[in-house]
Amino acid sequence: MQDVLAVVTVVVVGLMVGAEFAVAVFVNPILDRLPNDGGVEARSDGARVLGRVMPFWYIGSVVLGAVWSTLAWGDAGASLVAAGAALLVVSVVMSILLLVPINSRVATWSQEGVPADWKQQVGRWDRFHYVRVGVIVLAFTLFAVALV
Template identity: 60%
Template sequence: MLNALQVFTTVVVGVMVGVEFSVAFVINRILDALPGDSGQLGRAHGGRMLGAVMPVWYISSLVLVAVWAIAGWGDQGAGLVVTAGALLIVSVLMSVLLLVPINNRSKTWTPENRPADWKQQGDRWDRYHYVRVAVIIGAFALLVAALV
């Protein structure tokens, strides 16, 4: 049963990492290259869509890692799992304190109501997101290492 939990948790976190990596290095670059206001409108839509899904995914990932850490306490690799959990806590805190406030504003923007500094706010969100992606990649790597 513990093996199934370990694999399931690693897959859930890995897919989350893939989505966030794709947002950072693929989707946002595509949106930024679109003409006119299309990119900003696409980011606003993405902020609404992913803003609804990602909190559940982050918290579920953290809960799964916590259950793995408790169920596998004393096993080889438990320290790696606990450290991965700590990194996921950092990612949740980063999200709540840094990224969500910007996302909550930007997901309502249209070309008619966006603030003058909308690009700077988007760039700030991107920089925070790059750091968050690095943090969750670290957590994922630790989970994979704990499996082997």
């Protein structure tokens, strides 16, 4: 049972890392290069769609990590799993305190109604997101090492 949970956790967190990495490194930079601020509506739509999905993914990942950590307590690699789960908690706290407030504003934007400082706001979100991606990559790495 614990082995199945470990594999499921690594897969779920790995997919989340892949999605968040793609947003940070590929999707948002591409949107930012669209002419005439064409990426504003796409970012707004992304904020709405991902803003509904990602909380479940993040919280689910924390729960999986916490359960795996509890079941593995005392085993080899348990400290890696606990550290990975703690890093996922850090990513959730970062999201709530730093990213969600900006994301909530972005979700309401449209081409006809964006604030004058919209580029600064999405730039700030992107910088926080890069840090969050680093945190979840480290959590994933710890989980993967613990699995093997």
